[in-house]
Amino acid sequence: MSFTVAIVGRPNVGKSTLFNRLVGKKLALVDDTPGVTRDRRPGEAKLIDLRFTIIDTAGLEEAGPETLEGRMRAQTEAAIDEADLTLFVIDAKSGLTPLDQSFGDMLRRRGKPVVLVANKSEARGSDGGFYDAFTLGLGEPCPISAEHGQGMIDLRDAIVAAIGEDVAFPEEIDEPETNVDIARTAGDDEMEEDEEAYDDSKPLRVAIVGRPNAGKSTLINRFLGEDRLLTGPEAGITRDSISVEWEWRGRTVKMFDTAGMRRKAKVQEKLEKLSVADALRSIRFAETVIIVFDATIPFEKQDLQIVDLVLREGRAAVLAFNKWDMIEEPQAVLADLREKTERLLPQARGIRAVPISGETGYGLDKLMQSVIDTDRVWNKRISTARLNRWLESQTVQHPPPAVSGRRLKLKYMTQVKARPPAFMISCTRPDALPESYVRYLINGLRADFDMPGVPIRIHFKAAENPFEGRKKKR
Incomplete structure (x- = not known):
């Protein structure tokens, strides 16, 4: 991307709607409630022929630094400092407010390029607010409607004028084709030999989930080494699923912070329903999911339901017992947690569980190594020959049961996919195979x-009868 743009403004002026319009997807949560967005969210924007990185931010408010609104403002100011250009969004329908005047002065003092955007200009009576915007001293406002997509060409022209054509349209450097060909030729043999091997260079997609106030955002900030995500003692601070990229031992990790998930019966507000739906979407698109438990009150019913949800989605799961710095007798608590993990999560036998502290950084390297190891298993493939030798030994040790006087036969087994590992077994009467025998095979x-x-996952398929359909000879 050629440059970075931050969208700022007071709450409920349409910043997230404009963000969604520019990225072409409904990534940011949008609601009539002021202050929906809290963290800064990056995205890849496309506006006519422009390509750039866009950052959605929380609504600017006057508040003390220790308050939630004050911490949200600090995140927004960090986005302004990071960006090359700022889109200052005002509500043309409701007109200017003293808050707009205050933040206009703040942006002017920073000395960075600013494009003044008058949103909701399609509304009746918006002309007054549009002309009032000239008093901010930030140049001519650009009238748009983020919800209906009006004024996007004018916005594109205003961005190019503010940042300059050399920044807006950087020259692309073409690399020599010969280097690509040589690299491809040199690696052909190795790729064919290691076709089934685990790819250590592939970026990891990891989602962090758990109950509210379990320490998910604090954990990601500790990984990044900066206060990238909004944190605090209040439960339910995170609303959007925010993605961040970083490197761990040379490997790229794309990590998704998600909203805390409470019991379904307690989720009543529309905004919380949207946040939980966003978190569920992050789980589906992730590969490995770190489920954060509060070590001081672990294994609540909701914790177990979240683990079960992740496993039913087919994701690789790792448990993280956070707030370990608050545990007084770590050895005794650790032994108790291991016993409860084995007893309460039989569907994920052997799941990796790591005690950590997002506040101090304890156990984070071990947690990431567990993520790598689990992802390796999740991508595992087993040859058909080995599987059939194993299937034969399993049926000899513990034969399938007999149904109506005839013993079921397991004839052939192969792996049909990885991520997660899924197998197909050809057998007689698959519908009659009891669930207990399926669990026996999975545990084996x-x-x-x-x-x-x-x-x-194991799928059973009825063996084909080669004589089926033939006419019986007299």
Whole structure:
């Protein structure tokens, strides 16, 4: 991307609506309630022929630095400092407010390029607010309607004029094609040999989920080494699912912070429903999910339901017992947590669980190593020959049950996919195979092929009868 743009303004002027319009997706939560956005969210924007990085921010408010609104303002100011250009959005329908005047003065003092955007200009009576915007001293306002997509060409021209054509349209440097060809030729043989090997260079997609106030945002800030996400003692601060990128031991990690998920019966407000839906979407698009438990009150019913949800979605799961710095007898508590993990989560036998502290940084390297190890198992493939030898030994040790006087036969087994590992077994009467025998096979796969803690799927298919459909000879 050529440059970075931050969208700022007081609450409820349409910043997130404009952000969604520019990225072409409904990434940011939008609601009539003021102050929906709290963290700064980056996205890849496209405006006519412009390509740039856009940052959605929280509404600017006058508040003390220790308050939630004050911490939100600090995040917005950090986005302004990071950006090359600021889009200052005002509500043309309701007109200028003293808050707009105050933040206009603040932007002028920073000395960075600013484009004044008069949103909701399609509304009746918006002309007064549009002409009042000239008094801010930030140049001619650009009238748009973020909700209906009006005025986007004018906005594009205003951005180019403010930042300059050399920044808006950087020259692309073409790399010599010969280098690409040589690299591809040199790696062909190795790629064919290691086709089934685990790719250590592939970026990781990790989602952080858990109950409200479990310490998810604090954990990500500790990984990044900066206060990138809004944190505090208040429960439910995070609303949007925010993605951040960083490197761990040379490997790119794309991590998603999500809103805390409460019991479904307690989720009544529309905004919280949108936040939880956004968190569920992050789980579906992630590969590995870190489920953060509060070590001081672990294994609440909602914790177990979140783990079950992640496993049913087929994601690789790792448990993180956060706030370990608050535990007085760590050895005794750790032994108790291990016993409860095995007893309460039988569907994820062998799941990796790591005690950590997002506040002090304790255990974070071990947590990331557990994520890598779990992702390796989640991508695992087993040859058909090994699977069939294993299936034969399993059926000899514990034969399938007999139904109506005839014993069921498991004839053939193969792995149909990875991520998560899924297998197909050809057998007689698959509908009659009891669930207990399926669990026996899954537990055997976990133990014999070293696949702890990931969901394993087995599908059964009726064996084809080669004589079916032939006419009986007289």
